[in-house]
């Protein structure tokens with residue numbers, strides 16, 4: 001059996017034997033500056049920054065710095081097994097592709113490339129409601145659908161039915177983006193891709209959405225964008241609204257954007273199957289708690305009842321190992337994949353995923369773990 005860590009040896013050998021080095025950095029924290037050379041200022045302004053002063057994104061990084069792994073010795077395994085089954089989806093590693101909208105901002109192939117790269121490794125790809133490609137266009141064996149719950153129930157139902165028909169296994173309902181956060185980098189440029197009609201593929205391809213327009217989209221695209229702008233903000237969404245999803249989606253439901261332990265308990269009471277502890281990579285509430293700091297109490301409170309997943313600021317194998325030790329069953333990776341996409345399309349995403357999996361695998365090897373399930377609260381200390 002091969003280990004994900006073998007990618008490290010492959011890179012060394014290519015350097016030594018063929019004299020070639022990776023075109024894309026292996027340091028995921030440096031990807032951002034490398035991608036900056038490829039992306040327009042508008043795209044960088046949308047993708048990279050966080051809400052407001054950036055305090056939440058900084059807090060995410062600081063929290064990972066505070067927690068430290070405590071390596072064990074002499075109990076490791078030559079072969080590591082990172083496989084797991086999350087909410088019925090078999091995965092080769094506890095790593096998923098986070099839902100990311102409007103990926104054609106980064107590369108013309110957008111979500112098609114990201115999904116293919118994930119699929120080639122057997123990883124799960126999560127498709128955003130705000131994607132540049134429609135639900136039906138995604139080819140991946142393991143795919144989950146992320147819902148931004150539209151205010152129009154007919155359109156919402158249509159999304160659920162389309163996702164089910166297209167083979168999406170799990171519904172991820174994002175709760176932290178009832179409306180867009182205060183994002184100065186975009187505001188200063190007056191730029192929001194959706195208002196240019198980008199990232200609306202799921203809406204524009206939707207027959208129910210189309211039926212609500214006075215004219216076909218091709219004849220009046222501006223009116224279609226405005227119709228979307230009416231349906232997207234949903235700050236009035238309430239716990240009671242989840243029953244509509246439960247009634248119309250027969251697979252697992254995961255709530256994304258949970259940070260408060262009471263909300264995690266409410267999630268369990270409302271019959272969902274999992275939560276993603278996330279602050280949206282710091283893009284929504286400036287000054288919010290670091291996602292990693294929110295994880296331990298939530299995992300403790302609902303970890304037995306719900307599948308607890310994690311994202312926001314994960315950049316290294318050590319970051320993933322810390323989140324897993326603190327109670328997450330798997331982590332989702334966000335911006336680094338978009339940077340890989342910007343740099344080289346599908347092969348760029350593939351490289352980033354392989355680097356990340358290799359780093360996680362080697363972290364387990366070096367801390368004497370045969371698999372990620374052995375990580376627990378004793379594997380970390382808070383500095």
Ligand SMILES: Cc1cc2nc3c(=O)[nH]c(=O)nc-3n(C[C@H](O)[C@H](O)[C@H](O)COP(=O)(O)O)c2cc1C
Nearest residue numbers: 047098099100101128174280281311312313334335
């Ligand atoms: C450009 C961009 C677009 C995003 N679009 C979505 C989206 O459509 N739906 C969603 O639930 N989260 C979205 N997210 C948030 C990610 O799913 C994830 O929570 C976040 O990126 C994790 O933090 P990280 O980027 O630090 O890894 C987006 C993030 C970025 C950077």
Ligand SMILES: CCCCCCC(=O)C(=O)O
Nearest residue numbers: 101130177180194232283
């Ligand atoms: C009108 C805002 C839509 C945001 C959708 C994409 C997203 O989640 C992001 O963080 O950006």
